[in-house]
Amino acid sequence: MQQAPWEGDITGASVDAWITTQSIAGNFELAQAFLGTRVQSPSGPPPQLSMALAQVLGSLFTQIKRTASTWQRVRVSEPVPVFGVDTHQSPEPPPVDVQPMIDSFRLGCQNLRDIWREVLPPATLLELKKLACQPDAAFRFPDSAWARIVYDFALAHRMRVMDSNHLLQGITPLYLGWVASYVLLVREANATGVEQCIEALCRSFETQKGYFIARWRWPDKFNP
Secondary structure (H helix, E strand, O other): OOOOOOOOOOOOOHHHHHHHHHHHHOOOOOOEEOOOOOOOOOOOOOOOHHHHHHHHHHHHHHHHHHOHHHHOOOOOOOOOOEEOOOOOOOOOOOOOOOHHHHHHHHHHHHHOHHHHHOOOOHHHHHHHHHHHOOOHHHOOOOHHHHHHHHHHHHHHHHHOOOOHHHHHHOOHHHHHHHHHHHHHHHOOOOHHHHHHHHHHHHHHHHHOHHHHHHHHHOHHHHOO
C-alpha cells in the first residue's frame, strides 16, 4: 500500500513515530520482537528539548489529522504476536534529578497560562494549578490528565488556534512535569513494576480516547 508522505524531517525520534503510524494506519500485520538494547549514536550535539518535542509532535499531530478516519474506528487495543525472549538485563539507569523538571513545570504554570487557556479546558487548568502546589516528593501527574492534555494539543494543532511553534513549545513544561512524576513513580520499581506503569499509561490513553473523539468531531461544543 502506498503511504502518504510524512511532513517534516524524518530524523531522530520522528523515525519511530513515522514507522508506527504508517504501519498501523496502513493495516499491516504488527508484531513485537526482542532485538536487544538500542544504542544511540549521536552525530552531533543533541537538540533542545522544546525543539525536539516540536519536531516530533508536529509531525505526529499532522499524521493524526491525516488518519482520523482510521483511528476513530478503533475502540480497543489488541495484543500482538511476540517473537523471541527478552533475556537481556538492562543496566542500572543513572540517577535523575527531577527538581529542574518540576521547577520548569511550575514556571510554565505561571508564564504560559495564556497559551494553555487557548488549548486546555478549565477543568484541566484547575488540575494543573493544584499539581503545581504539590510537595516535590509527592509530585504525581495523573496519567489520565496527561492523556487528555496530549489529545487537547493534537486538536489545537488541527484547529490552528495559534502559531504552530508557540503551540508545540508550550507543551514542554507539561511534558517535563509528567516525566518528573514518572521518574518518582518508578524510581524504586523493578522491571515488572516499570512495565505495569507503562501499561497503566497506555490504558489511560485508551480510556480517554472517547474524550478525544468527541472533541475531534464537535470541537465548537468543547471549546475552552
